[in-house]
Amino acid sequence: MDSLRHEKIQKFEEFVDRRLKPDLVHAIAERDKIFDQQKIFSDLRKNIENLEKNSVTSLRTLVNLGSEVYMQAEVPDTQHIFVDVGLGFHVEFTWSEALKFISLREEKLERQIEEYTRLIASIKAQIKLVCEGIRELLQIPEEKTVEGRVF
Amino acid sequence: MGKSEVKGTVTSLSSMFPAEETQKAAKMVEEKLSEKQNEMNQLKEFIADNTSLINLVQKLPDELHHDIMVPFGKAAFFPGLLIHTNEFLVLLGESYYTERTAKQTVEILKRRGKSLESKVDALKAVMQDLKAEASFFDSTASEAAEGLVEIREYEEDNSTKWASQSGSLELETPSVAEADNKMGASEDDDYARIMSRLEELEKEELAAEDNEENLEDEDEDANAVESDSNEDELTKAAEGDGDEDELTKPAFHRKKDEGYSYLDHGQRYSESQSRKQLQQFNDKEPIEEMSNKYKHQDLTNQFASTGLTEEPVTKGEISHGRIIQEDTKTLSPSINASAPFEKKSVQTSKSEFDSSKAFTGSIVEHTQNLDKSSVGTNTTSLQSSGSQPSKPVSRFKMQRK
Numbered sequence: 190m191d192s193l194r195h196e197k198i199q200k201f202e203e204f205v206d207r208r209l210k211p212d213l214v215h216a217i218a219e220r221d222k223i224f225d226q227q228k229i230f231s232d233l234r235k236n237i238e239n240l241e242k243n244s245v246t247s248l249r250t251l252v253n254l255g256s257e258v259y260m261q262a263e264v265p266d267t268q269h270i271f272v273d274v275g276l277g278f279h280v281e282f283t284w285s286e287a288l289k290f291i292s293l294r295e296e297k298l299e300r301q302i303e304e305y306t307r308l309i310a311s312i313k314a315q316i317k318l319v320c321e322g323i324r325e326l327l328q329i330p331e332e333k334t335v336e337g338r339v340f
Numbered sequence: 341m342g343k344s345e346v347k348g349t350v351t352s353l354s355s356m357f358p359a360e361e362t363q364k365a366a367k368m369v370e371e372k373l374s375e376k377q378n379e380m381n382q383l384k385e386f387i388a389d390n391t392s393l394i395n396l397v398q399k400l401p402d403e404l405h406h407d408i409m410v411p412f413g414k415a416a417f418f419p420g421l422l423i424h425t426n427e428f429l430v431l432l433g434e435s436y437y438t439e440r441t442a443k444q445t446v447e448i449l450k451r452r453g454k455s456l457e458s459k460v461d462a463l464k465a466v467m468q469d470l471k472a473e474a475s476f477f478d479s480t481a482s483e484a485a486e487g488l489v490e491i492r493e494y495e496e497d498n499s500t501k502w503a504s505q506s507g508s509l510e511l512e513t514p515s516v517a518e519a520d521n522k523m524g525a526s527e528d529d530d531y532a533r534i535m536s537r538l539e540e541l542e543k544e545e546l547a548a549e550d551n552e553e554n555l556e557d558e559d560e561d562a563n564a565v566e567s568d569s570n571e572d573e574l575t576k577a578a579e580g581d582g583d584e585d586e587l588t589k590p591a592f593h594r595k596k597d598e599g600y601s602y603l604d605h606g607q608r609y610s611e612s613q614s615r616k617q618l619q620q621f622n623d624k625e626p627i628e629e630m631s632n633k634y635k636h637q638d639l640t641n642q643f644a645s646t647g648l649t650e651e652p653v654t655k656g657e658i659s660h661g662r663i664i665q666e667d668t669k670t671l672s673p674s675i676n677a678s679a680p681f682e683k684k685s686v687q688t689s690k691s692e693f694d695s696s697k698a699f700t701g702s703i704v705e706h707t708q709n710l711d712k713s714s715v716g717t718n719t720t721s722l723q724s725s726g727s728q729p730s731k732p733v734s735r736f737k738m739q740r741k
Contacts, residue, residue, distance in 0.1 A: 257431035
């Protein structure tokens with residue numbers, strides 16, 4: 190009987206290591222990506238607000254041609270800005286429209302982050318559950334096998 | 341070839357190189373290889389980017405302005421123009437920028453490309469080495485699995501010393517042993533025979549000299565050690581014909597010590613010194629000088645370190661004559677190259693390593709020296725074995741054929 194239990198314990202441990210932990214890692218990586226996007230859009234918003242505040246019409250920038258080789262570029266009219274709306278599309282916005290869009294986008298991103306956070310929490314809970322079960326099996330071997338663990 | 345007794349050991353390769361360990365080693369090497377492969381891919385990407393950038397930079401000055409979409413952050417663009425199309429701002433590193441024209445920028449980029457390519461070449465060399473290692477480990481693993489067995493035979497006199505040395509040598513140079521095992525077994529047999537012959541001669545000489553002078557053995561020992569180290573290599577490779585006679589005599593002990601870093605440092609040092617001198621002298625044949633040097637250096641070192649009977653160097657010539665024969669097979673080329681009286685470990689390790697190399701090279705070189713030196717120096721001790729020096733020579737000649 191003990192050997193059977195030990196086998197089961199091993200199986201549970203393997204399950205945790207092979208399924209649950211990688212899932213956790215994936216979820217955390219996805220959430221980080223969304224954090225990055227959120228940061229990008231918040232930076233963009235700040236820049237546009239800056240432009241609006243200073244009424245900048247034309248702009249001179251340095252464009253990276255690749256491998257950190259820059260060339261001067263001039264933007265004669267800053268009124269129209271093309272914003273990436275996903276799926277490879279860029280929409281021409283005026284400043285105010287762009288700001289509205291960005292705020293909408295930021296809300297969506299926040300919701301996504303919340304979802305991922307909940308997913309991560311559930312995976313962590315499952316891992317804890319399995320570990321508890323293993324501990325119980327080890328400490329109280331007389332208990333009947335707890336095969337009813339469902340994940 | 342009066343072999344007194346022949347002892348032997350049979351060791352299976354799998355015990356020396358357990359199959360699991362070799363497999364693990366092979367896996368590790370494979371991992372490293374894949375890492376290097378990734379680096380190589382990355383470098384190749386950089387090179388491709390560099391070349392495309394060179395093309396772009398060369399095309400841009402064709403127009404005064406270029407219509408482009410100017411990025412604004414990572415998620416927005418502005419329609420705009422590229423102006424000053426001949427002025428490029430290039431990052432040199434450490435936040436240092438420079439403004440250059442198109443031509444100058446192209447030159448900079450070409451220099452970068454060259455350095456990248458040299459890196460790629462270096463990485464290729466490293467990968468090749470890793471591949472060789474991996475193939476070696478694979479073959480070792482397969483052999484160990486097959487149950488290949490390494491057989492070693494010793495002559496009684498030197499068996500203890502040689503056994504320990506060969507054992508340690510085995511550990512250190514499994515590749516050598518294995519390679520030798522696989523490679524010319526016939527060649528090894530010949531060499532082993534020659535080595536056994538030399539050992540016998542040495543013994544006889546030592547026995548004769550012991551009666552006359554004790555100091556002579558020093559030189560012999562130095563030389564003998566060299567030869568012995570080579571002999572060890574040979575025997576290891578050739579599954580020793582038993583000429584790994586125990587160097588009961590101090591000379592032999594020292595010989596072994598020279599060859600193997602596990603033994604006395606003092607001995608090794610002195611022996612290495614003497615060996616260096618020997619070999620240098622072998623080439624130049626100032627035997628007397630060598631003997632004198634032995635006197636001054638080896639005597640004190642050897643006496644202090646080994647505590648064995650060490651013969652005066654005065655008659656080093658005699659020993660030289662005989663030793664030189666052995667030296668032919670020893671580490672002469674490699675030892676000569678090594679810096680004199682450097683670190684002992686360096687010496688010994690070099691000698692060990694070199695012995696495997698010198699094994700093939702030194703024989704050819706020294707045969708001529710042997711002839712001259714043996715003729716000039718063989719006097720008392722070699723009287724009994726006067727014909728013997730010539731025999732090894734002849735054998736070498738035969739070997740050369």
